[in-house]
Amino acid sequence: MALQDVSGFQDTPMSHMWNTPASLSGSVPFRCDNRHTSLSSLSTSSSPPTRRPFPLSHGTTTLAFVFQGGVIAAADTRASCSGLVACPSAQKILPIHSHLLVTTSGSGADCMLWERILAREIRLYQLRHGRRLSITGSAKLLSHMLHPFKGTDVCVAAILCGWDVEEVRVEEFKGQRVDRMGSGRDDSISPAKRPIEETVMSTSDACSQDDLTDCACERTRHAVTDVDLTRSPVRDRCGPKLFYVCSDGTRLQGELFSVGSGSPYAYGVLDGEVRWSLNEEEAISLAREAVYRATHRDAYSGNCVDLFHITAQGYCRRDREDLREEYHRNRERVLKRGKEESEEDKK
Numbered sequence: 001m002a003l004q005d006v007s008g009f010q011d012t013p014m015s016h017m018w019n020t021p022a023s024l025s026g027s028v029p030f031r032c033d034n035r036h037t038s039l040s041s042l043s044t045s046s047s048p049p050t051r052r053p054f055p056l057s058h059g060t061t062t063l064a065f066v067f068q069g070g071v072i073a074a075a076d077t078r079a080s081c082s083g084l085v086a087c088p089s090a091q092k093i094l095p096i097h098s099h100l101l102v103t104t105s106g107s108g109a110d111c112m113l114w115e116r117i118l119a120r121e122i123r124l125y126q127l128r129h130g131r132r133l134s135i136t137g138s139a140k141l142l143s144h145m146l147h148p149f150k151g152t153d154v155c156v157a158a159i160l161c162g163w164d165v166e167e168v169r170v171e172e173f174k175g176q177r178v179d180r181m182g183s184g185r186d187d188s189i190s191p192a193k194r195p196i197e198e199t200v201m202s203t204s205d206a207c208s209q210d211d212l213t214d215c216a217c218e219r220t221r222h223a224v225t226d227v228d229l230t231r232s233p234v235r236d237r238c239g240p241k242l243f244y245v246c247s248d249g250t251r252l253q254g255e256l257f258s259v260g261s262g263s264p265y266a267y268g269v270l271d272g273e274v275r276w277s278l279n280e281e282e283a284i285s286l287a288r289e290a291v292y293r294a295t296h297r298d299a300y301s302g303n304c305v306d307l308f309h310i311t312a313q314g315y316c317r318r319d320r321e322d323l324r325e326e327y328h329r330n331r332e333r334v335l336k337r338g339k340e341e342s343e344e345d346k347k
Helices: 002-009 015-019 108-129 136-149 212-223 263-270 278-299 326-346
Strands: 062-069 069-078 079-081 086-087 093-097 100-106 156-163 168-175 174-179 197-202 237-246 249-253 256-259 304-310 314-317
Touching: 062 100, 062 156, 062 237, 062 263, 062 278, 069 093, 069 100, 069 156, 069 237, 069 278, 093 108, 093 156, 100 108, 108 136, 108 156, 136 156, 136 237, 136 249, 156 256, 156 304, 197 256, 256 263, 263 278, 278 304
Parallel strands: none
Antiparallel strands: 062 069, 062 256, 069 304, 079 086, 093 100, 100 156, 156 237, 168 174, 168 197, 237 249, 304 314
């Protein structure tokens, strides 16, 4: 990177340890000049790296996109290992909490492990700070945790799908009402001046309370209920969020992502149809179509489809659908419709 080149960070004595893939370099001796630090467990080791008995191969179809009604996440259920269908009913969309889901692609073991690590860290953050970590913060956290494993055999490609619910905190301090947007505690208030009464309510109920000022109601109403059909407010503080995080530390924010061996086929359906003004029925139908068309062409994707819808109230899961014959049924419907139209033209 440019900053590393300018600062000379790549020329440090330890830079080769994280810039060289572990599978190619083997075990690298760890030396430290600090005599007061005990690193016996990280000292030299001459044992060669363990070789896998089979090559890693990955195949799946996961997708997610943002629309005015929230976030749609969909994935197939086939877990494959090279040419073998290892499991026809795998769960590739994993809930972290009520407003955050993660779609997984890559090595199944790695994805499960890092999903559990992320869920643990988010829960610990909530216990420490009294508020939930934002979707943006969750994506940044996962990216930073995965970056040290860049160049290794760790294979994780995740889409973080969620909805940031901004809370309105109403405080009573010395007989005055103080309205503050956000779900965290104001550290600028000294412990001796902590509010006597503190009430936290979600933004969906904020404007119905008589205690809030008109200014707070206006900010809340604009953040949650106002819908601009010309652009997606995915960059706003609250609302639907979508991030792509890879095992090399890559973190991207967008409105549409598809990951896996079937993603080129899914993108062929989604690129021309996804728009902010979709309603819920259209969005669900589009996600189903993208998955079953990808599973028809991609040998490593198939069986059923899992579909989740995330809103300000949380996520809801639709019943798992078997789409193995959906492609042929849809093709028959199209051919039948074409015959009917041709007969009408003849009449």
